[in-house]
Amino acid sequence: MAQRSEANNVGFLMVIAILAWAVPGAGHYMLKEKKRSIIIFVTIVIVFLIGLYVGSIGVINPIDSKAWYLAQIMNSPIVAALGHLTSSAPEKYRVFGRPNEIGQYYTSIAGLLNLLCIINAVYLGHLRGSNLEYPTPCKSGG
């Protein structure tokens, strides 16, 4: 019985991780942390869209910028679709110089921030499953 409960918990954590990756903030929403989920969604979407606006969708380049792409894909699976689009017509979407640089910074940092949120959502789910409290590292919370 305990083994089944543990398996259910692992499955639940997997669902949270996948949801949090698919839609930024969705993992926290599943855990009934609505304020956190809204803040995460708005922040990550805005940062990602600023990156795309500044550098165009050409900053998502799975062929020539693999390391950046790894960070960018942590935003959402939609990035993979954009990567497929840009790699199918590289000459059309190619971007150089400062806009490329700034766009890659924004989109990649948005992805890494979403990775942090995914890990946090899974950790919160684990704490809930183990009936533990939210950790408080210091009085101010940070």
Added chain:
Amino acid sequence: MSLMASFVRASFIVPENIGTNPQSMLLLLPLVVAIAVIYKVTKMPKITAVSFIKEVVILSGSIVIFITIIAITLFAFIWLTTE
């Protein structure tokens, strides 16, 4: 496709023109605020508007101040070693 939709689509297909001038460093600020927001949203045990904004402002300010100190230090080092 409507004119508005075409305009939005074009905004994400054509890159902006950003020069390598000192003003372009201001693009750092939204990124700093975003990092502070996400860090605090994952760290604070309870989120209330006032305390959250206060924490984000303090963290964003700290990051900007430390980046400025590092920039001034590097500038001074380069100036001393090349002049």
